Amino acid sequence: MIFEYQIEGGDFTKAGSASSEVKKILRQLNLEPSLIKRIAVAMYEAEVNVVAHAYRGTMTVDIDTGRIFIAVKDEGPGIEDIEKAMTEGWSTANEKVREMGFGAGMGLPNIKKNADELKITSTPGTGTKVEITCFTRL
Amino acid sequence: MNIAEIADRLNFEIVCGSTGKNNMVTWGYTSDMLSNVMGNASEGNLWITMQSHKNILAVALLKELSGIVLVNGHRPDTETVTQAEKEGVVILATDLPAFETAGRLYQLLKENEDIQS
Known part of the structure; x- marks a missing residue:
């Protein structure tokens, strides 16, 4: 099963x-609650990153026996230094975004903590792709 | 303890989403940073914050929190109220600051824990 969602940059x-x-x-698929919770946190953070940093993006969710795969691809400024972006507390979010309680520099670390596999590819000036895989218990 | 009992004991106003007033509160969590809540709060926690915009609802829903307490007299805007009613997220409000809100909630939950054990 594949689902696709559009994400609008800046539209909080x-x-x-x-x-x-x-x-x-x-939930309708009756997956393990702890797995659903992990996926929920990971994809929320990826979605918010597009809203906070990019112009627009898509979230593709591929549900298969054995694993859930989520790809969040955006058109945006991209990430110059992915390693730095993975550091807790490091953020390039603007003041307005921070006032709303976003931009704590916890987004990517939260994704990493909750995903079984995480792949981030980015071209500065073009955009970023975040790929999250969570395995279901067989 | 559920939301309604806590609201009653601590004099918190139930602003909206009262369908969730019977939600059981497992513990509390205080933060104004949404990602911090996403990363560290647990299911059933009552979330204490001064953030009153619509995005708190997605956090509460995705983390399956029992409810939200807005402190310092903050009230949710109309859009947030409408959405909270629709999604069944209960929002409480108090004029107390976060420190005192958390302190009173902590004490109440601890007392209740002692009674039950």
């Missing part, structure tokens, strides 16, 4: 709506 009123939709689907 809808941030998290794609993740909420996917979570509902995962």
Whole structure:
């Protein structure tokens, strides 16, 4: 099963709506609650990153026996130094975003903590792709 | 303890999402950083914050928190209230600052724990 969602950069009123939709689907599939929780956190953070940093993006969720794969691809400024971006507390979010309680530099570390596999590829000036895999217990 | 009992004992106003007033509160969590809550709060926690915009709802839903307490007299905007009603996220409000809100909630939950054990 493949689901695709559009994410609008800068539109915080809808941030998290794609993740909420996917979570509902995962619950209907009766997946383990702890797995659903991990996926929910990881994809929410990836979704918010697009809203906070990029112009627009898509979230593709591929649900298969054995694993859930989520790809969040955006058109945006990209990440200059991925290793640095993975550091807890490091963020390039602007003041407005921070005032809302985002931009704590916890997004990518939260994704890493909750994903079984995480791959980030980015071209500065073009965009970023975050690929998250979580395995289901067989 | 559930949300309604806590609201009653600590004099918190139930602003919206009262369908969630019977949610059991496992513990509390205080933070104004959304990612911090996403990373560290647990299911059933009552979240104490001064953030009152719509995004707190997605956090509460995705983390399956029991509810949200807005401190320092903050109230949710109309959009947040409408969405909270729709999603069944209960939002409480108090004029107390976060420190005192957390302190009172901690004491109440601890007392209740002692009674039950």
